[in-house]
Amino acid sequence: MSQSLSSVLPLMLLMLVALIISVEAGLLPKKRTVRITNALGVYGDLAVHCKSKDDDLGDRVLHPGESFEFRFRQNIFGTTLFFCSFRWSREFHYYDVYRADRDGCSKCYWTVYFLGICFHDQNCYPWPVQSGRFINP
Numbered sequence: 001m002s003q004s005l006s007s008v009l010p011l012m013l014l015m016l017v018a019l020i021i022s023v024e025a026g027l028l029p030k031k032r033t034v035r036i037t038n039a040l041g042v043y044g045d046l047a048v049h050c051k052s053k054d055d056d057l058g059d060r061v062l063h064p065g066e067s068f069e070f071r072f073r074q075n076i077f078g079t080t081l082f083f084c085s086f087r088w089s090r091e092f093h094y095y096d097v098y099r100a101d102r103d104g105c106s107k108c109y110w111t112v113y114f115l116g117i118c119f120h121d122q123n124c125y126p127w128p129v130q131s132g133r134f135i136n137p
Contacts, residue, residue, distance in 0.1 A: 034082060034097050035069035035109045038062035043088050043114055050084040050097065074100050086112055093117075093127045 038046040041064055050057045050070065060068050074080040082098040095117050096102075097110055111118045118124040 029074045029076070030106055031071050031073055032098065032105070033069055033071050033107050035067050035107070036062070036084065036097065037067040037109070037111045038064050039111045039113050040064055040088055043091075045088060046112055047087040048084055048112075050082055052080065052082045055082075086117075095125075095128065 034050075036048055036050075040046055044064065046062045046064075048060045048062060048068065050060075052072075055072070057070055062068060070082075072080070072082070078100045080098065080100040081096060083094060083096045086093045086095065091114070095110075098108055109120050111121055113124075116124050116126040
């Protein structure tokens with residue numbers, strides 16, 4: 001083994017141990033899970049597009065009853081935000097599915113209904129005013 005590699009190896013091992021201890025001690029933010037479920041029923045498929053400032057999760061099409069989820073770690077500044085657009089038939093809406101200043105959940109489960117979106121099927125919110133009808137030309 002070369003001398004430069006043998007001098008770096010103990011440092012790398014020390015860094016690995018420090019990382020493991022940090023995770024076990026809860027010093028790093030825990031992973032969060034956001035799940036979105038289509039409960040539109042007869043209104044059909046739900047097109048979902050979620051993103052944050054740094055990550056674009058792309059388009060998904062959920063058939064009635066289907067879900068998709070994503071996982072992430074909240075940033076150290078406590079400003080993590082994920083928002084999604086929801087489109088079906090002639091409807092188009094936006095909603096913040098994770099806001100660090102609002103959500104303390106590690107499992108944030110949302111269900112999309114025609115009239116609004118529900119958190120863990122308990123707290124329901126009508127679609128915000130800025131949402132609206134999607135008009136196909």
